[in-house]
Amino acid sequence: DAGVIQSPRHEVTEMGQEVTLRCKPISGHDYLFWYRQTMMRGLELLIYFNNNVPIDDSGMPEDRFSAKMPNASFSTLKIQPSEPRDSAVYFCASTADWANTEAFFGQGTRLTVV
Amino acid sequence: TQLLEQSPQFLSIQEGENLTVYCNSSSVFSSLQWYRQEPGEGPVLLVTVVTGGEVKKLKRLTFQFGDARKDSSLHITAAQPGDTGLYLCAGGSNTGKLIFGQGTTLQVKP
Numbered sequence: 001d002a003g004v005i006q007s008p009r010h011e012v013t014e015m016g017q018e019v020t021l022r023c024k025p026i027s028g029h030d031y032l033f034w035y036r037q038t039m040m041r042g043l044e045l046l047i048y049f050n051n052n053v054p055i056d057d058s059g060m061p062e063d064r065f066s067a068k069m070p071n072a073s074f075s076t077l078k079i080q081p082s083e084p085r086d087s088a089v090y091f092c093a094s095t096a097d098w099a100n101t102e103a104f105f106g107q108g109t110r111l112t113v114v
Numbered sequence: 115t116q117l118l119e120q121s122p123q124f125l126s127i128q129e130g131e132n133l134t135v136y137c138n139s140s141s142v143f144s145s146l147q148w149y150r151q152e153p154g155e156g157p158v159l160l161v162t163v164v165t166g167g168e169v170k171k172l173k174r175l176t177f178q179f180g181d182a183r184k185d186s187s188l189h190i191t192a193a194q195p196g197d198t199g200l201y202l203c204a205g206g207s208n209t210g211k212l213i214f215g216q217g218t219t220l221q222v223k224p
Binding site: 004030031033035041042043044045048050055056091093095097098101102103105106107108 | 145147149154155156157158159162202204206208209210211212213214215216217
């Protein structure tokens with residue numbers, strides 16, 4: 001397996017624009033996580049899915065953020081409209097199951113909103 | 115709300131020194147993990163501890179899980195410049211949720 005694949009690696013967008021981040025988890029993994037990393041706040045859990053179903057979205061900052069997992073091999077995180085304070089590195093990670101919790105991370109998407 | 119607090123946040127030491135990083139919470143976790151992150155990459159797992167009081171060693175790194183499964187420590191003996199990086203602890207629950215501490219940035223100077 002190629003590991004967790006995220007796209008794009010870098011995204012620069014203007015304030016107010018819609019941004020969509022994409023993630024392909026490791027095949028066979030039951031859990032998918034979206035995290036946001038900043039110097040100030042560290043690695044924050046935004047939302048996680050179990051078998052494509054959102055389990056906990058309490059970390060999603062506000063209604064501008066939404067995440068979907070239409071099937072076991074694809075997830076998106078959308079920000080609409082984007083704001084400068086959304087600038088961060090967004091990571092997607094997957095784990096095999098609740099007992100085997102080693103998280104495998106993608107390389108992240110560095111988002112800059114100007 | 116589950117929170118993991120790491121200390122110190124930054125550590126700059128000379129090669130050969132020992133150091134300890136702490137990870138504390140008021141919540142009980144089913145597992146506690148330590149990750150290391152290099153610039154431009156995602157975190158990579160170093161170790162998982164699941165039993166209260168458990169100690170694991172990985173070469174010069176020693177990991178301990180507190181008896182009550184609320185805290186953990188990472189001890190590095192004779193640090194080397196190659197140990198430089200961001201160290202993150204993470205707590206797992208039986209719902210599959212995985213949350214991270216803020217991280218400890220370690221710099222080991224030659």
